[in-house]
Amino acid sequence: MALSGLEIYKLLPGSSKNPEVKKHANCKECGFPTCLAFAMKLGQKQAVLAQCPYVEEESKAKLEASAAPPIRLITISANGRKLEVGNETVLFRHEKTFYHEPGLFVRVKDTQADAAEVAKAVGEYMVDYVGMNLTMNGVAVEAAGGDFAATVAAVKSACPLPLVLLVEDPAAAEAGLTAAQGTQSLLWAATPDNWEAMAKLAAQYKVPLAVRAAGGDLDALAALAEQVKGAGVEDIVLDPGVRDYDSSLAAFTQLRRLALKHNERNVGYPIIAFAGDDPVLAGQHIAKYAGFVVLDRFSSGTVYPLLVMRANIFTDPQKPIQVKPGIYEINNPKPGDPLMVTTNFSITYFSVANEIESSGIPGWLLVADAEGMSVLTAWAAGKFDAERIAKSVKTTGVAEKLSHQRIVIPGHVAVLMGELEEELPGWEINVGPREAVDLPNFLKMQWG
Amino acid sequence: MPTIEVPKEKWNGKVREITLGATAAEGGTRAKTVTVGGETTLPFLHFEGEIPRPPAIAIEVQDRKPVDWSPVLLEAWGDVTEDVAAWTKAAAEAGADVILLKFSLHDELSPDYARQVLRHVLDATGLPLIVFGPGQADLDNDVLVAVAEEGKGENFVLGVCEDKNYRTIVAAALAHGHLVNARTAMDVNLAKQLNILISDMGLPLERIVMDPTTGALGYGMEYGYSVMERLRLAALQGDGMTQQPMLVTPGEEAWRAKEARAGEGVPQAWGDWAERAINWETLTASTLVESGADIVVLRHPESVKRVRGMIDVLMSKSGVTS
Numbered sequence: 001m002a003l004s005g006l007e008i009y010k011l012l013p014g015s016s017k018n019p020e021v022k023k024h025a026n027c028k029e030c031g032f033p034t035c036l037a038f039a040m041k042l043g044q045k046q047a048v049l050a051q052c053p054y055v056e057e058e059s060k061a062k063l064e065a066s067a068a069p070p071i072r073l074i075t076i077s078a079n080g081r082k083l084e085v086g087n088e089t090v091l092f093r094h095e096k097t098f099y100h101e102p103g104l105f106v107r108v109k110d111t112q113a114d115a116a117e118v119a120k121a122v123g124e125y126m127v128d129y130v131g132m133n134l135t136m137n138g139v140a141v142e143a144a145g146g147d148f149a150a151t152v153a154a155v156k157s158a159c160p161l162p163l164v165l166l167v168e169d170p171a172a173a174e175a176g177l178t179a180a181q182g183t184q185s186l187l188w189a190a191t192p193d194n195w196e197a198m199a200k201l202a203a204q205y206k207v208p209l210a211v212r213a214a215g216g217d218l219d220a221l222a223a224l225a226e227q228v229k230g231a232g233v234e235d236i237v238l239d240p241g242v243r244d245y246d247s248s249l250a251a252f253t254q255l256r257r258l259a260l261k262h263n264e265r266n267v268g269y270p271i272i273a274f275a276g277d278d279p280v281l282a283g284q285h286i287a288k289y290a291g292f293v294v295l296d297r298f299s300s301g302t303v304y305p306l307l308v309m310r311a312n313i314f315t316d317p318q319k320p321i322q323v324k325p326g327i328y329e330i331n332n333p334k335p336g337d338p339l340m341v342t343t344n345f346s347i348t349y350f351s352v353a354n355e356i357e358s359s360g361i362p363g364w365l366l367v368a369d370a371e372g373m374s375v376l377t378a379w380a381a382g383k384f385d386a387e388r389i390a391k392s393v394k395t396t397g398v399a400e401k402l403s404h405q406r407i408v409i410p411g412h413v414a415v416l417m418g419e420l421e422e423e424l425p426g427w428e429i430n431v432g433p434r435e436a437v438d439l440p441n442f443l444k445m446q447w448g
Numbered sequence: 449m450p451t452i453e454v455p456k457e458k459w460n461g462k463v464r465e466i467t468l469g470a471t472a473a474e475g476g477t478r479a480k481t482v483t484v485g486g487e488t489t490l491p492f493l494h495f496e497g498e499i500p501r502p503p504a505i506a507i508e509v510q511d512r513k514p515v516d517w518s519p520v521l522l523e524a525w526g527d528v529t530e531d532v533a534a535w536t537k538a539a540a541e542a543g544a545d546v547i548l549l550k551f552s553l554h555d556e557l558s559p560d561y562a563r564q565v566l567r568h569v570l571d572a573t574g575l576p577l578i579v580f581g582p583g584q585a586d587l588d589n590d591v592l593v594a595v596a597e598e599g600k601g602e603n604f605v606l607g608v609c610e611d612k613n614y615r616t617i618v619a620a621a622l623a624h625g626h627l628v629n630a631r632t633a634m635d636v637n638l639a640k641q642l643n644i645l646i647s648d649m650g651l652p653l654e655r656i657v658m659d660p661t662t663g664a665l666g667y668g669m670e671y672g673y674s675v676m677e678r679l680r681l682a683a684l685q686g687d688g689m690t691q692q693p694m695l696v697t698p699g700e701e702a703w704r705a706k707e708a709r710a711g712e713g714v715p716q717a718w719g720d721w722a723e724r725a726i727n728w729e730t731l732t733a734s735t736l737v738e739s740g741a742d743i744v745v746l747r748h749p750e751s752v753k754r755v756r757g758m759i760d761v762l763m764s765k766s767g768v769t770s
């Protein structure tokens with residue numbers, strides 16, 4: 001947690017109780033007139049701690065810890081495909097944004113004949129959503145009594161994504177890590193029983209290590225993370241050992257609050273969650289604070305909605321998704337079919353496009369560059385006026401695709417009609433409905 | 449070894465408690481009533497406050513077989529969509545706490561017709577009702593005024609009130625003992641404003657359900673989600689005009705999405721149609737339940753089962769640590 005200037009001041013020589021240190025107060029060696037002035041600059045990140053030669057060791061440790069992110073960034077990778085989670089700074093996305101989408105993994109067991117096949121499907125899966133290619137993030141290989149190393153090797157060659165190794169026996173873990181060499185996998189899990197051996201492996205193979213406590217015991221979890229860290233493992237992931245909706249929500253919320261608001265360094269790490277074969281639980285994990293989500297089953301009809309949900313929740317509220325301005329053809333329109341105009345705010349675009357598309361009516365949808373605002377907001381801000389609409393009619397060359405010169409404008413901007421007639425001489429301007437949902441009816445009744 | 453203190457927030461606000469329906473003793477004919485609200489913490493955080501009761505699930509039935517519903521939905525309900533009374537019974541059996549009766553837009557729609565349909569539904573179930581008009585101001589007013597009068601004292605939720613059309617509906621609720629659903633377009637201040645406008649007409653805040661508008665998964669869900677989180681935070685921080693229980697319509701929104709409606713001509717990566725469509729509705733609903741919804745209106749029986757399953761576990765207090 002970042003410290004304020006005043007909190008920093010309390011750790012500088014000017015506030016020291018040790019006369020040997022206190023005597024340097026306001027010596028100006030840092031380049032600032034007083035310790036307080038230096039503290040303020042540190043708080044604003046306009047100075048670095050090393051500029052003061054007299055800071056006590058204990059204070060130094062506190063100040064350095066406060067500069068680290070409250071939730072550590074953890075990276076795993078394979079074949080150039082990388083997943084970063086952590087570094088989150090808020091509890092609610094509207095406070096700023098959520099930064100790193102949780103990785104979605106599918107579990108395969110080493111006793112499962114089709115493990116490599118599943119891994120291949122997971123690795124190849126890709127789906128388009130508003131122009132983004134959404135993909136899965138990896139495979140979690142579980143040691144369930146089969147040939148773990150062989151399964152890890154098979155999964156690794158079938159799928160280019162990072163791995164999570166689900167294994168508690170250190171000997172099997174080492175075999176798995178050897179088989180996974182060349183990738184940066186996540187090793188799960190260190191428990192109170194095996195943590196020394198697991199920490200040694202994680203340090204030796206330079207992989208992040210998940211620590212697992214039983215039944216949501218956060219004390220035990222923090223203690224384990226501290227022990228593992230003491231053994232030289234910096235990259236840690238938390239598994240509080242809860243699996244159902246209620247205890248996950250409670251434990252994950254508490255962990256996030258502890259890290260962000262209570263400066264609890266021992267739980268300042270991403271969380272791994274296990275959703276079984278329940279997409280609804282996976283959805284909760286995505287919205288409420290998991291960094292890794294492991295699914296038991298891979299199925300397009302389930303992962304597609306989950307990937308879209310993740311994209312939605314992790315959209316920066318300050319930067320809504322925009323669609324590219326231009327002309328969109330819906331239901332294979334012909335030159336005589338209707339032309340409608342709307343803005344490039346993604347939700348506006350999709351609600352209009354969706355209505356036209358599901359009505360089955362062919363049409364041309366002209367998307368004007370309104371800087372990603374909805375119709376009313378853009379109009380109020382002067383980003384969706386007659387001039388802009390006319391400009392997009394001209395620059396897209398839509399007229400050449402049509403056998404008519406008629407354009408439907410959103411009902412909310414009916415006032416633009418007169419101006420638009422001037423900007424587009426020879427065009428007939430029609431005022432459409434205010435809401436997208438009424439478009440199909442409007443087209444059926446008015447266009448002919 | 450250090451002991452971690454459970455990080456609790458202190459809230460001084462509480463969501464209003466609103467009861468839907470009225471039994472004979474209360475002036476209606478419902479076999480049971482459903483109360484929502486009363487939370488004193490964020491959704492399901494039993495470790496720091498009261499979540500006195502689960503969110504309610506309403507199932508939407510329409511006065512006649514919908515012409516624009518996805519075949520996935522129509523197949524799930526089968527023949528009952530031909531008859532509103534049968535559909536209502538099936539919805540109750542599918543696990544509804546509340547029935548939402550939605551009038552569709554057609555030529556026969558009239559006040560008398562609406563009264564008749566309402567009678568059938570009242571006779572078919574003892575559950576509380578939410579009644580929505582077809583969504584056109586004049587017709588909504590005609591239908592809802594008739595329904596309000598016909599079901600006098602039943603304590604329905606009448607909807608939808610919007611800033612451009614709420615007076616007639618609120619007056620009908622006032623005159624005949626009902627509640628209203630106040631819908632605003634995903635905006636905290638608009639939501640507060642409409643609550644104020646409606647309560648200024650004399651309808652107590654205890655009779656207003658707030659509907660912040662739902663976007664489907666992939667179609668703006670995150671806007672509604674964040675507005676609901678902000679409304680709930682404001683409510684818990686003591687802002688009296690945000691303390692209404694929230695009603696959302698993930699069923700209607702999700703089933704308008706192409707992902708739920710289209711079985712053919714879609715990318716292979718979208719997977720099995722029914723699986724994807726039901727996930728679309730379920731995930732939209734479950735995400736909104738996590739952000740504070742008190743009433744979710746659903747369409748598919750399987751979604752009802754799954755959302756109920758989730759709510760049951762979230763209410764089990766398995767996550768309470770001492």
Ligand code: SF4
Nearest residue numbers: 026027028030035052
């Ligand atoms: S170097 Fe700056 S901060 Fe350090 S003791 Fe001197 S004045 Fe204070």
